[in-house]
Amino acid sequence: MRADLTPELAPELAAELGLKQSEYEHVVEILGRTPTVTELYMYSLMWSEHCSYKHSKKALRTFPTEGEHVLQGPGENAGVIGVGDGWAVAFKMESHNHPSAIEPYQGAATGVGGIIRDIFTMGARPIASLDSLRFGPLEEPRQRYLFEGAVAGIGGYGNCIGVPTVGGEVYFEEAYAGNCLINAMSIGLLREERLTRAVAAGPGNLLLLIGSTTGRDGIGGASVLASQEFDERAEEKRPSVQVGDPFEEKLLIEACLDLLDGELLVGLGDLGAAGLTSSASEMASRGGVGLDIDVTRVPQREEAMKPFEIMVSESQERMLAVVEPAKLAEAQAVCEKWGLRSTVIGKVTDTGRFVVREGDEVVADMPAATLASDAPEYDPPAERPAYLDEVQAFDVRAVDFGSPAWEPRSLLLSLLASPNICSRRWIWEQYDHQVMLNTMVLPGSDAAVLRIGEPGRGEVTTRGIAVSSDCNGRYCYLEPYLGAQIAFAEAARNVACAGGRPAAITDCLNFGNPEKPEVFWTFREAVRGLADACRVFGVPVISGNVSFYNESFGQPIYPTPTVGLVGLVGNIDRVATASFKDEGDVIVLIGETRFDLGGSEALKLAEGVVAGLPPTLDLQRERDVHETVIELTEMGLLKSAHDCSEGGLAIALAESCITGGIGARVRLAGSMRPVAELFSESQSRIVVSCAPENVMIVTALADRHRVPFALLGTVEGDTLAFEDLFDVPVSELAAAWEPVLERLVGGQVSTEEMAEG
Amino acid sequence: MRFGVVVFPGSNCEQDVVHALRYLGQEADYVWHGDTDLSAYDAIILPGGFSYGDYIRCGAVARFSPVMAEVVRFAESGRPVAGICNGFQILAEAHLLPGALLRNEGLKFICKTVPLRVEESVCQWMDHEPGTVVRVPVNHNEGNFICDAETLGRLNANGQVVVRYCEPDGSLLPGSAPNGALDNIAGICNERGNVFGLMPHPERVTDPATGGTDGGAFFTGIVKRLEEVGG
Amino acid sequence: MARFEIYVTYKKGIFDPPGATAERALANLGYEEVSSVRIGKFIQIEVADGTPEERVREMCDRLLANPVIEQYRIERTGEA
Amino acid sequence: MARFEIYVTYKKGIFDPPGATAERALANLGYEEVSSVRIGKFIQIEVADGTPEERVREMCDRLLANPVIEQYRIERTGEA
């Protein structure tokens, strides 16, 4: 055993690595001696917030995680649900916020790479990605640089590996200017019997490291980047930046799926945050076994790497497989076929200890399970933030709606041109969203719909899944409990518009520093809201990710619990899209408009404030609205379905007109002032259209579900006309909505001041 | 008839091409880039994707795959070879087709459905009538076709330009190509018309379930021709 | 007219996938004597007479190189 | 170990999209003194001692450059 630290030096290093005094003492207690350098690095990373969820674990336990579809809940690299006929989908969402703030292209690219490895680790072929993005206002060059770089990076990686990016969301808000959010969700398809777990078993089995070489890149990434706040020292942390190699990842996908097809593996794990340390110790702890690794066997791309560097390196595109000795040759042949390096770096033991050697010399030796499961768990103090009273006290009804800023026609046009509402085409046209031939509803509607099946490889079915990721951070800022519920409701509503019944969710909980009681309170509230919403819908959380310390110069981001929801679609041939289709179709609003301008985009545009209370939400009503639309879709009666979200009814109608290239004549029957009827962001509303002869069935079904509805008017002409109010040619709506992102960013390609902090 | 669809490390549209061909009632198999026996196939397709990551230059490494020597022989013997997207780039690198494909003007990856005008050409693959305007997705970062003036003259004179990017009504404007391609060129063939390279992805719009049917006729021309010859 | 040439390379320790791919491809083509390949950018820039190198450096920092992962070298190659 | 540096550039007359974009971007940033930017590749390669330049030229012709659109220059920069 190499004793490279004295009892005096060890605590100093521990502190430098971010271990708290009590955590260090716990390490000493576990080991019964002074830890080595390698051990300290390994514990500090595994017990970092990013790897151990030490501040969030307790709250996360309140999520419902079981349900009829669930094959694998939280705890593995991704959750898995059955979707019928033996098919299953694996999915998970993850953040790569901090790396992306430093280098947006590579940060976002490696974020996609990381979440995709989580998916094929489960034995699933990745079939789709979504990206959920937050930046500051695009008027700032730095924000344009981050946005443009992140989109290019997501596309650069996903396009290369041939996994379509089918949806996502993006918001631009001051609260994210110092700390952008890059959340990526990946979905994979597998046969149920193929479900693979990241577990090491069978003493004597070999540990096979597959894929890229190991360098110093990303060393300490997990603890350094994701577990601390941002400040001017971010610059110094730059050497941690990792460069993605999507080609290597593509080879890994194919090789790993081949290895699993050939039943050549006992277990498979990906190397993500904390690298080899984390994947190996998690696999060992799940299998209740020990491991013995010799770092000199790990292929290295840099000279004189220390054992601890090798053990914690976050070099991308690497997988760890457990292989029986008898199958080694065959497994390595598969890797070689795909041009991948594969190296035996150690073996599974029955000692329960994680032993790391450098050649003959032992440099770390600890109980394997303690790395993953002995991590501390904190129950941080929570305190309702003082700002809430102030923002909630804002009386929206007292606003002067007679002012020019609220003139409905021009407000509609400026809402359409708001970066938070305008067309996202500029983004998704940089993403291959069609490869694999399963994208039945392309980006631009509410949810993307993916066909279940393997065109060109195997069976193709008429079943589908509808997917959406959503979170309005403003609502969460104004009322975290409600905001989180609305995030869920909106995701489910988008999926319902595509005829999908929610089956399960993943989440990515982006918050500030959890050690601040006011931040932690918002976290706890959001989790409670999300959990309650899931319960009402009977929908489990099957995977997720927490990203804390999203602050810059002491200012936390808006609480942003992003929800990624997967719903089941019975028949992909019946699915409606958001666009109006045919002259004469009748437009029906399912749901009810109320005075909900608090936290709205209209309020922000007209008054320049984010204040008031978010829209109220009745989850049972929300569910009934969805059920109405899903059943109508299943009957094949809907020509279009589009939910009302930011910008309200007027925006939903305008979008259906623009994307359909056809106008509408609408009468607002409500009793509120027109701006409220038009721009209220009341929840639980879906605008549908159907052939005139089907209106009766549509309204009858709404009645049966006790859901209010309103006959709004008809699809007609080339103008969106609000009777007795105003009308706008569809071409004018399109001209406002369509070119915004391109004009703000695309028109000035690369003119961003890249170095400007 | 039987198509061989070559899989290079980094290819990612091979299953889409196979699906489209099977939808058209044809047989289609995957051919690993390390294989060298193409005797089982009537036609070869190099699919889209990012062979070797497209890191050095698109198609630069794939062109040296063992299978490529056979593909060259196959093509030179007059048998049909098509390259779609990355496949086109590989054919250009292998000098089976003239010109080269540069970064898109605007430096952005482009995935969208665009109108194409089918030209009067000697291409044996094409089954659309000249003048037809079709809608087919493009999906690339390097589709900006370029060649020298003399080659361009020859391509035009010999009927080797198979499809051009155009306006929805079929007219050609200087900016009709989304990627800046010379003369709006989206696809070309060799002088004999058996080797066809194109940037757009007809396989994505062959099975109507996947969004269109304009793609099928990019493949059926060769099927008809071979069936006529074969009797 | 003044001319500058700029050589942009990845910083030490930053992984270079294109270089690594070229390395392997060359080995497969039989060039076993190759032990390392790194691929960077070579930028030729023409500026007005008398433009100081400082200005070009600024362009590199702001636009032509990505200081987070890249380093560069500038050479003045001509004044015509 | 011998070292070579290779400068790959587009042939004269071949449009260079990244160069053109950088040119425009620099103008937008206020660098009006810039009259032309061309962006090529800068390849650093390490080979076994005594490898003749001819060999490196061959690698360029076959793999590292595309003679249809690109030209290149090789420089021996060290023998260690």
Ligand SMILES: Nc1ncnc2c1ncn2[C@@H]1O[C@H](COP(=O)(O)OP(=O)(O)O)[C@@H](O)[C@H]1O
């Ligand atoms: N970052 C993104 N990446 C890919 N697609 C996106 C992104 N942002 C938005 N989209 C797509 O644009 C469409 C509209 O998005 P959004 O306005 O967020 O929809 P909704 O309000 O229904 O959630 C959807 O199809 C969505 O998937």
Ligand SMILES: [Mg+2]
């Ligand atoms: Mg929606």
